[in-house]
Amino acid sequence: MIRNPTPTVWAIIVVLAIAAALAPMWLGPYGVKFATRIISLGILVLSLDLLIGVTGLVSFGHAAFYGLGAYAVWFVSPKDDSADLLKALALAIGLAGGAAAIIGAFAVRTRGFYFIMVTLAASQMLYALFHDTRIAGGSDGASIAVKPDLVIAGVTLIDFYNRNSIYWFGLAALALCYLLTLWLAQTPFGRALQGVRQNETRMSALGFETYWFKLTVFVIAGAMAGLGGLVFACIDGFVPPEALGWKQSGLAIMMVVLGGTGTLHGPIFGAIIYAMLEEALKSSGIVGATIADHWAIPMGLVLIAVVLGAPKGVAGLLPRRAAQKLTPSTDEPRIVATTQRLSVENVGRRFGGLVAVDGVTLSFEPNKVHAVIGPNGAGKTTFTNLLSGALPVSAGRIALDDEDITALSAAAKARRGIGRSFQRTNVFGDFTVGENCAVAAQARRPGVLRFGADRLREAEAVGFALDATGLRERAQIRAGDLSHGEQRQLEIAMLIASGAKILILDEPLAGTGPEETRRVMDLLRALTLDHTIIIIEHDMDAVFSAADTISVLVGGRLIARGAPDDIRRDAAVREAYLGNFGMERAP
C-alpha cells in the first residue's frame, strides 16, 4: 500500500523542491531549459506510475497523451500571437484526457501482454496520424511561434516568453500533481487500484467493477501526462511527432523503473537521474569525446545493470513507511442477526457435453453451517461457482428469500451479501491484514469515485470483521507474512468486512494443520450468530463434527441431504464413498 513518505524521504523531497524553486538564480538559460524538460518528464512519469506502480497497468503508449498535450499548445496558438494559457491548459488536459478515455475504453479490457500491445498500437496510431498527415506540420513537427501567456483584465500575470516563468509554472504543476497522486493513492479509490494491481480477479469477486476503476485512473493519468506535454511544448517551442511515439513511452517506463515503481516520488527521481546521466554521458568534458559520441552504449549498460541488480529502483534504497495504526476496537457486543435464505431449484450446468451439475435443488437454512461434500469431480466447485455467480447456470433458478437472483453477476450477488472464498488462498499480500479488510469493506459501496468520507463506517466494518475472526492483534501485519491458517482466517474476515452474510467457503481447511483446523471450525460455528455458512470441504472429521446439514454431490447430482447422523447412515452415500473411494474413517 502506498503511504506518505518517511521523514527522511520527505526531507529529501522538500530540500529538492526548495533547491529547484531557487535554481533559476544560478542556472543559465540552457540550465533552466534543461531543468524544465526534466520537470515535464517528471509529470509524465509520475502519471505513468499511477498506472504502472499503483494499478499495475503497464502502458507502453503513455507518451501519446504527453504528445497530445504538447500539440494542444500548437493547436490553440495563433500564427503570430500568443495563446491564452488557460485555453492551452484546458485543451491540453481535455485532449489528452479525452483521448485516454477513448483508448482506455478498449485497452483496459485487456491484461498483461495484450494491454502493453494495445496501448502501444494506439499510441503508434496517433503517431502515424501526426507523422504521416499534415495536420500539425507532419514529420517536420510543429513550431509554436509565440508562447502562451495569461492576461486578465489587461494585466499580464504569466508570460511564457520568459523562460523562468515556464520553469516555475512547471515546477508548481509537478508539485501539485505529486501531492494529488499521493493523496489519491491513499483514498478508497487508490486502495482499490492497488487491489487491482495485486489481484484483479479477487477485486472483481469482492464486487468491484474493476473496468471502471482502471478506465478512471487511465483518464486521470492521461490528462496529467497532457499537462506534462504542455510544459514541454512551452519550453521547447517545438513539438516533433516523436514526442508521442513508442520510444518516448519506453523512455518514460525506463525512468519509472529506474526510480522505483509504486512510490510516486521514485519515478521523479528516476527522471532527474536519467536526464542528468544522459547529459553527463553526452558531454565530452566529463567522460571524454569517445564515450560522449557513443553515450547510448554506457547508458544501455547502466539500465541493464539496474534491471538485473536493483529491480526496485532508486527509491528501493530509501526507507519506506510501515503500516498505519488502525482505529481501536469498538468492543461492542456482537449483534445477533438472521440472514436471508439462499435456495436453488433444479440448478444445472453443462460444459459442452459434460454435465457438471445436474438438477440440484437445495435450500440453505439461515444461521447454520452447511457442508457440501462429494468425491473428486462431483461438481462441488462448479456448484459453488453457480451459487456465487462466478459461472452462469445452464438451467434452474437461484433465489434469495423470494427474490430470483439467478441472472445476477458475481459482483451483484456479492452486494446482496453472498460472499465466497476461493480454494487457493487469495489475500492481497502487499496490504496489511487491516487494509485487506478495509478494501473488502469498501466493496459494500464499490463505486469508482470514492475519495473520502465513510471512513467511520468502514472502520466499524473492519473492526467487526477483525474481532469476529480473532485477527485484531494481527491487524498491522502484512498479509503476505501471515501463516497459512491465518491467511484462511483473513479470507473469512474479508468476506465479513465486505458485508457478506452468506459465506461460501471453498475448502477453508485445505492445507491447515489440526490445531488450525479446530480454530477455523470453532470460528465458523461462532459466526453462525449472524451468518450462514456454506462450506465445501474434504476434511470429513471436521465436516461431520461441525456442520448442521450435509449435502452429498456425486456426478453432479444431489444424492443425499440431511443432518450428519442421517448422512452417516445413508446407503447411497456409503456406496458412493466406500464403494469408489474409501474414506480415512467410515462416517
Added chain:
Amino acid sequence: MELALIQIFNGVQYGLLIFLAASGLTLVFGILGVINLAHGSFYMLGAYLALTLTSLTGDIFLATLLGAPIAVAFGAAIEFLFVRHLYKRDHLQQVLLTFALILIFNETQRILWGSYPHSVPAPSYLSGSISLTGALSYPVYRLALTGICLALAMAMMFVITRTKIGALIRAGESNREMVELLGFDSRWLYRLVFASGTALAAAAGMLAAPVESVYPGVGERVLIISFVVVVIGGIGSIRGAFLGALAIGIADALGKVFLPGFASMMIYALMAAVLAIRPGGLFGRAA
C-alpha cells in the same frame, strides 16, 4: 485495378517478410514468456550483414547463407548474456532490459556502419522484370523473394509440426513446466528458440535488403508491425502470425496507394477490429 494487383503482390511479399520476423517474436513470447523489444534489431542486423556480405561475396543469396549462422550465434549469445535472466521477471523488466539493448545495438550499428542509408544490389541474374499480363510487369527479385520467404515459412511449419524439436516447442508453448518435468533441458530449448527467432528476423532483413534500402532505424518499423501481427494472430501461434502478417502486408500495401497518409493507421485499426471480435487474437487463447 492493375495498380491494386501489383500492390497485392507487394503486400503478400511484405507480409511474408513480416511473418519471418513475427514468427520469431511470437515463439519467444509464447515459449520463453519474454517480450523482446530488441527483436527489430535482429532484422536490422540482417540488413547490415547483407550490406557487408554482399559487397564481399557479390551475391545476396550467398550473403544470406553466410549471414544465417552469424545471426544464430548472435542470438544465442544475447540469450546467454541477457535474456535468460528475464524468464522469471515481470513484463516491465523485460521491456526495460530489451529497450536498453536497442540503445546499445543502434549505437553499435552507427559505429560499424555509419548513419547514411545504403542500397544492396539484387543479383544481376534476377534484375529484370517479367511481364504478367500485357501492361503489367513485376520485378523478378521480388518474385524470387516471395518464393524464398514462402519456402522458409513452409520449412519452419514443417519443423514445428512434424519433427521432435517441433513437438517440444509446441509442448513448451502450451505448458513450460511440463516440458521440464518430462526431463528435457529447457535451457537448451530456450536458447534454440531464441537463436532461431533471431535468425528468422535476420533472414528477413537480409533478403529484404535489395528491395528496401538499408538504414539505421530499419528494424524499428518491423518491430512494431511484428507486435501487431503477434497480437492479431494470437500469442505463440505460428498459423495466426502467418495469416496476420499476410493481412497486414496487404492492408499496408493497398493503404499506401488508396489511402495515402493513413496506411499505418489502417494496420492498427485492423488490429483493434480483430481484438474487438477475438480478444485473444485469431488463434490465441483468451487474453
